[in-house]
Amino acid sequence: MDIIKDLVQTLIIIVVLAVFLEMLLPQGNMNPYVKMVMGLLIIIAVLHAISGLLQQNWLSSVPDVTAGSKANSPPVEEIIDNGKKIQSKNKDLALEKYRSGIACQVKSMAGLNPQIDVVDVKVLLDDSGGKARKINIKSIIMVVASKKHDHEDEAGSIPPVEINVGEPERACDTSPKITSETKKAAKKTAASIADFYNLSTDKVLIEYQVMEGGR
Amino acid sequence: MYKRCCRLLLFLTILLHLFPLTAYAADKAVDEQLSELDMSKVQKFVNQLDSEITGAVPELNFKDLVTKIASRDIELKPVELFKKCIKYIFREVVANFSLLGKLVILAVICAVLQNLSSAFEKGTTGQLTYMVTFLVLITIALGSFGLAVQCGREVVDKMVTFMQALLPVMLTLLVAVGGVTSAAIIHPVIFVTITAIGTIIKNVILPLIFFSAVLDIVSSLSSQFKVSQLGGLMKTAAMSIMGLMTTIFLGILSIQGAAGAIGDSVALRTAKFAAGTFIPVVGGMFSNALEAVIGSSLLLKNAVGIGGLIVISLLMVIPLLKIISLAFIYKLAGALIQPVGDSQTGNCLNSLGNSLITIFAAVATVGLMFFFAVTIVLGLGNLTVMMR
Numbered sequence: 001m002d003i004i005k006d007l008v009q010t011l012i013i014i015v016v017l018a019v020f021l022e023m024l025l026p027q028g029n030m031n032p033y034v035k036m037v038m039g040l041l042i043i044i045a046v047l048h049a050i051s052g053l054l055q056q057n058w059l060s061s062v063p064d065v066t067a068g069s070k071a072n073s074p075p076v077e078e079i080i081d082n083g084k085k086i087q088s089k090n091k092d093l094a095l096e097k098y099r100s101g102i103a104c105q106v107k108s109m110a111g112l113n114p115q116i117d118v119v120d121v122k123v124l125l126d127d128s129g130g131k132a133r134k135i136n137i138k139s140i141i142m143v144v145a146s147k148k149h150d151h152e153d154e155a156g157s158i159p160p161v162e163i164n165v166g167e168p169e170r171a172c173d174t175s176p177k178i179t180s181e182t183k184k185a186a187k188k189t190a191a192s193i194a195d196f197y198n199l200s201t202d203k204v205l206i207e208y209q210v211m212e213g214g215r
Numbered sequence: 216m217y218k219r220c221c222r223l224l225l226f227l228t229i230l231l232h233l234f235p236l237t238a239y240a241a242d243k244a245v246d247e248q249l250s251e252l253d254m255s256k257v258q259k260f261v262n263q264l265d266s267e268i269t270g271a272v273p274e275l276n277f278k279d280l281v282t283k284i285a286s287r288d289i290e291l292k293p294v295e296l297f298k299k300c301i302k303y304i305f306r307e308v309v310a311n312f313s314l315l316g317k318l319v320i321l322a323v324i325c326a327v328l329q330n331l332s333s334a335f336e337k338g339t340t341g342q343l344t345y346m347v348t349f350l351v352l353i354t355i356a357l358g359s360f361g362l363a364v365q366c367g368r369e370v371v372d373k374m375v376t377f378m379q380a381l382l383p384v385m386l387t388l389l390v391a392v393g394g395v396t397s398a399a400i401i402h403p404v405i406f407v408t409i410t411a412i413g414t415i416i417k418n419v420i421l422p423l424i425f426f427s428a429v430l431d432i433v434s435s436l437s438s439q440f441k442v443s444q445l446g447g448l449m450k451t452a453a454m455s456i457m458g459l460m461t462t463i464f465l466g467i468l469s470i471q472g473a474a475g476a477i478g479d480s481v482a483l484r485t486a487k488f489a490a491g492t493f494i495p496v497v498g499g500m501f502s503n504a505l506e507a508v509i510g511s512s513l514l515l516k517n518a519v520g521i522g523g524l525i526v527i528s529l530l531m532v533i534p535l536l537k538i539i540s541l542a543f544i545y546k547l548a549g550a551l552i553q554p555v556g557d558s559q560t561g562n563c564l565n566s567l568g569n570s571l572i573t574i575f576a577a578v579a580t581v582g583l584m585f586f587f588a589v590t591i592v593l594g595l596g597n598l599t600v601m602m603r
Binding site: 001004005008011012014015016018019020022023031035038039042046074076079080082083084085086087089090091093094095097098101 | 247248251252253342343346383386387388389390391392393395398399402403418419422423426429430433434436437439440442445449501504505507508509511512
């Protein structure tokens with residue numbers, strides 16, 4: 001750009017000089033010659049500028065552009081790392097929602113059977129990781145509680161209480177038991193759930209929880 | 216009957232549990248990701264904006280702006296904006312009235328002197344006086360023209376700096392939606408081209424337009440020596456370089472972007488297929504949850520992009536209005552002088568106005584290119600997610 005700037009400056013000087021010469025020279029047949037000389041000067045100035053442009057090393061300005069861009073932009077590795085962190089968090093969030101969604105589904109399906117009371121469902125996932133991140137259901141654990149009517153049934157047949165003085169203190173199991181009918185119903189539900197999720201029956205586990213105070 | 220009821224209930228239960236999950240996941244994810252993103256550079260730039268721009272938009276906080284866009288809480292009033300722009304143009308024109316006055320008075324003096332030149336003993340005395348007055352007029356005109364060129368250079372500089380702060384955030388979110396290949400491909404291209412465009416516009420195109428205007432003025436000094444063709448050549452060269460640059464920039468960006476997006480979407484489709492086919496029907500639930508969370512990243516990326524576009528518009532609008540109002544002043548001065556004075560002065564002012572319009576076009580083209588660059592990066596993410 002400096003060459004063009006110099007050319008423009010030279011042209012301004014030549015034109016202004018030509019204008020003043022035109023005014024200062026006496027009227028006569030000198031004017032065409034002055035115009036001719038000044039025109040030649042302009043041509044020389046333009047040719048000089050063109051030769052300067054041709055001799056210039058154009059590639060010298062290219063490293064400045066790339067160096068400037070590197071200095072002002074963060075490296076691509078840093079950007080990809082930051083993006084992958086967000087991506088990983090997104091996947092974890094989706095996984096958590098998937099787990100809770102499956103748990104809700106299992107709970108709802110188990111709720112269709114009036115013979116059992118599923119209080120909690122735990123879903124264990126097998127996250128293989130990797131690029132294609134295959135998600136498998138490792139196991140489903142249903143926590144089945146004793147139903148209220150189970151306790152009421154048991155309340156009718158309270159075993160006789162024996163008091164023996166002098167014997168060591170023994171933990172007395174006063175909590176209501178899970179009936180065999182509940183167990184049978186829970187197993188049936190577990191089998192249905194396993195079928196529904198295309199799992200083997202041993203992957204749907206049942207945990208029995210005996211609730212205190214008849215709750 | 217009991218079995219049918221059970222099936223219906225089961226189906227309804229599954230449906231009910233599938234849909235709220237996605238919406239909840241998306242809302243939570245947007246907030247989490249926003250806190251994860253490093254927008255300090257963008258905010259730092261926004262804080263450094265001119266008092267004129269911040270006066271138009273009070274308390275411009277980029278993060279708040281993005282949140283508002285993501286939650287569709289922002290109100291854009293195009294009519295109000297248009298009214299403000301018109302008001303600003305009138306204010307600028309009124310502010311430049313002193314320049315207009317100076318130009319018109321000097322031009323009238325020029326015209327009177329030219330008419331009186333025959334009254335002097337020697338015609339050259341009148342001509343010399345006319346020349347001096349004309350040079351004063353040119354000096355004043357070129358002074359404000361130089362300021363307009365400087366203003367254009369500053370805008371380009373600011374836009375390049377802003378793009379360099381905005382693009383890392385957008386590319387990070389592009390990686391978050393799965394566009395790793397796109398980000399890796401587009402990163403060097405976009406940063407080098409943006410810097411190159413900024414440098415070329417500042418150091419080649421705007422000076423060429425300036426030189427062309429100077430040569431136009433010099434040509435009007437004398438009817439004998441004309442260098443206006445050289446000026447025209449410079450202007451044509453500047454416009455050709457700009458056109459070529461725009462075509463190359465947009466072409467490379469769109470082709471590379473599309474290639475990267477297709478590669479990414481194929482990789483992501485494989486991941487989705489692996490998760491979706493293992494368990495029939497409900498197996499797609501993980502993909503749905505993942506899509507909802509990725510959708511939130513996409514929403515955030517689009518909001519950041521739109522926020523960026525708003526800031527670019529704010530950066531551009533005031534200097535561009537200044538340049539266009541100055542061009543109007545020159546054109547008005549040229550139009551007023553034409554019936555009174557000589558054609559030389561009128562043509563000179565008119566050509567200055569035209570050169571200012573060219574500068575306006577150059578700066579607006581840079582803004583438009585950056586607009587397209589942001590839109591292409593936005594589109595890349597959308598394409599990646601759309602093709603999953």
